[in-house]
Every structure is written in C-alpha cells, then in structure tokens.
Amino acid sequence: MMDQDKALEKALKCLARAEGTDSEHEAETALRQARALMDKYHLDMGDVLAAGVVEHQVRCGTKSKPTNWMFRLASVCADAFNCQVVGSPYQARGWHFRFYGIGMSSELASHAYSMLHHQLVKARKAFVAKQSRCKLATKRRRGDLFAQGWIDAVSTKVQQFAGADQTTITALLAYEAKHFADATTQELKRVEARRAHDAKASEHGRSAGRHAHLLRGVHQTPPAALQYGGAGR
Known part of the structure; x- marks a missing residue:
C-alpha cells in the first residue's frame, strides 16, 4: 500500500500535469486523480503544495x-x-x-x-x-x-x-x-x-x-524572483 509521502508526491505530479497541459480533458483527469489521492490519504491542498x-x-x-x-x-x-x-x-x-x-x-x-x-x-x-x-x-x-x-x-x-x-x-x-x-x-x-x-x-x-561577484559558480539562469517575506524570523 502506498504511504502518505508517496501519495503526496504522486498528487503533486498530477497537479503539475494538469497545469502543464493544453488538453482540457487531460487536465480534468489529472485533477480527479489528485483529488482521489488527497481524499484517500486525508491530505489537503496545503500538504500537497508544501511537498x-x-x-x-x-x-x-x-x-x-x-x-x-x-x-x-x-x-x-x-x-x-x-x-x-x-x-x-x-x-x-x-x-x-x-x-x-x-x-x-x-x-x-x-x-x-x-x-x-x-x-x-x-x-x-x-x-x-x-x-x-x-x-x-x-x-x-x-x-x-x-x-x-x-x-x-x-x-x-x-x-x-x-x-x-x-x-x-x-x-x-x-x-x-x-x-x-x-x-x-x-x-x-x-x-x-x-x-x-x-x-x-x-x-x-x-x-x-559594486564589485561583488553574485553569480560566480552559480547556475546562470535562476528562476524569477519572489518578493521577500520570510527573513528575520
């Protein structure tokens, strides 16, 4: 039987598939699969997103x-x-x-x-x-x-x-x-x-x-930035 961690991982993949497809039918199927996993393993959307x-x-x-x-x-x-x-x-x-x-x-x-x-x-x-x-x-x-x-x-x-x-x-x-x-x-x-x-x-x-090396040794194509909201906690 699948454990909760595996269920979280699978539900997250279903949500990603639903968001990444142009097919309405495929998106609906993926969302139904995610919802079924969440219901079966008593997961909420916060659990899935946090995973x-x-x-x-x-x-x-x-x-x-x-x-x-x-x-x-x-x-x-x-x-x-x-x-x-x-x-x-x-x-x-x-x-x-x-x-x-x-x-x-x-x-x-x-x-x-x-x-x-x-x-x-x-x-x-x-x-x-x-x-x-x-x-x-x-x-x-x-x-x-x-x-x-x-x-x-x-x-x-x-x-x-x-x-x-x-x-x-x-x-x-x-x-x-x-x-x-x-x-x-x-x-x-x-x-x-x-x-x-x-x-x-x-x-x-x-x-x-101004002479600091910010990206030396770091991946050169980082994702877009998110406005800071957590430091200092």
Missing part, C-alpha cells in the same frame, strides 16, 4: 542571533532566486539560515549567500581595520554601515531577477504554515549615520559592493 518545496540550510557562523545585515543579505539572496528564508538556532551548532523554494531555487540561494557572505565579511573586516582613533562601538557602527552600503549595491544587481509567480507563492506559504507556524517577524532596521565619517562608511560599502 513540492525544497529546503537548504547554511550556517551563519555565529552561536548568537545573526546581525541585521546578515539577515538582510540572506533576504537579498532569497529574492534573487525565487524563494524565502528564515533564521533558526540549532543549540550547539549555532544559527542557520534555512532557504526554501521550488526546484533548485533554495540551493542556488544558499550557495549565493555563502559566497556573498564570505566576500562581505572579508571586506568589512578590512574596512574596520582601517578605522583608527575611535571607540570599539564606533568601529562596529561604521562596520555595520559599510555592510549596509555593500548590500545596497548588491541588491541593485539582483533586481534583474525581480518577478513573482503566484503558484510558487502559494506553495511557499503552505510550506511556511506547515514548518514555521511559530516563527516571528523581525523588522530589519537600518543603521543611522551619526557623523560625516559614518556616511563615508556607507559610501565605501556601496563602492565595494
């Missing part, structure tokens, strides 16, 4: 809650590859970003995040090292402003992928309801410049971010 979502995780490299700029970078990558992202703590293993989407989108987003995070951390560290005659708190603020400007520049690069697909949105919402029902939303506030040198930190970040 088509794939998740990939990336370590944040920190045991404490990631910074706002880390969350924002993760959201930029999610936007670029048509998926969403949440941050989750894993006790001794530290925090992870969990990208989830259709097909390869979550894998591409997680790869892009890993690549860009490495570049940003390196650039931010080099910039902060040049800050002299100022308090540690000032160095950190300017470092965050640098990262903010860097991500602003990268965000501009990924706008070419902007777009939305209602079927994908529905599937991701179903997955979110099933796996992240207790997630909370966090507002990602921007760091405010206090002095002239702070403003220069943002500009240095934007300048460096």
Whole structure:
C-alpha cells in the first residue's frame, strides 16, 4: 500500500500535469486523480503544495542571533532566486539560515549567500581595520554601515531577477504554515549615520559592493524572483 509521502508526491505530479497541459480533458483527469489521492490519504491542498518545496540550510557562523545585515543579505539572496528564508538556532551548532523554494531555487540561494557572505565579511573586516582613533562601538557602527552600503549595491544587481509567480507563492506559504507556524517577524532596521565619517562608511560599502561577484559558480539562469517575506524570523 502506498504511504502518505508517496501519495503526496504522486498528487503533486498530477497537479503539475494538469497545469502543464493544453488538453482540457487531460487536465480534468489529472485533477480527479489528485483529488482521489488527497481524499484517500486525508491530505489537503496545503500538504500537497508544501511537498513540492525544497529546503537548504547554511550556517551563519555565529552561536548568537545573526546581525541585521546578515539577515538582510540572506533576504537579498532569497529574492534573487525565487524563494524565502528564515533564521533558526540549532543549540550547539549555532544559527542557520534555512532557504526554501521550488526546484533548485533554495540551493542556488544558499550557495549565493555563502559566497556573498564570505566576500562581505572579508571586506568589512578590512574596512574596520582601517578605522583608527575611535571607540570599539564606533568601529562596529561604521562596520555595520559599510555592510549596509555593500548590500545596497548588491541588491541593485539582483533586481534583474525581480518577478513573482503566484503558484510558487502559494506553495511557499503552505510550506511556511506547515514548518514555521511559530516563527516571528523581525523588522530589519537600518543603521543611522551619526557623523560625516559614518556616511563615508556607507559610501565605501556601496563602492565595494559594486564589485561583488553574485553569480560566480552559480547556475546562470535562476528562476524569477519572489518578493521577500520570510527573513528575520
């Protein structure tokens, strides 16, 4: 007898077949088959849609809650590859970003995040090292402003992928309801410049971010983007 996971997989294929055909008769047959499986195995549409979502995780490299700029970078990558992202703590293993989407989108987003995070951390560290005659708190603020400007520049690069697909949105919402029902939303506030040198930190970040390599080593034809709605949770 078929188990529920197999039934989910088969029902999802039936729905995909119904959506992908130009034949009204074939579409109706596929939908009837999907409905029969759902009724027999007590599945709802959310179960079926969520089954088509794939998740990939990336370590944040920190045991404490990631910074706002880390969350924002993760959201930029999610936007670029048509998926969403949440941050989750894993006790001794530290925090992870969990990208989830259709097909390869979550894998591409997680790869892009890993690549860009490495570049940003390196650039931010080099910039902060040049800050002299100022308090540690000032160095950190300017470092965050640098990262903010860097991500602003990268965000501009990924706008070419902007777009939305209602079927994908529905599937991701179903997955979110099933796996992240207790997630909370966090507002990602921007760091405010206090002095002239702070403003220069943002500009240095934007300048460096324009040279970031967003797609090196990543599939060159990613799916259309989905407007971000999950990072920072």
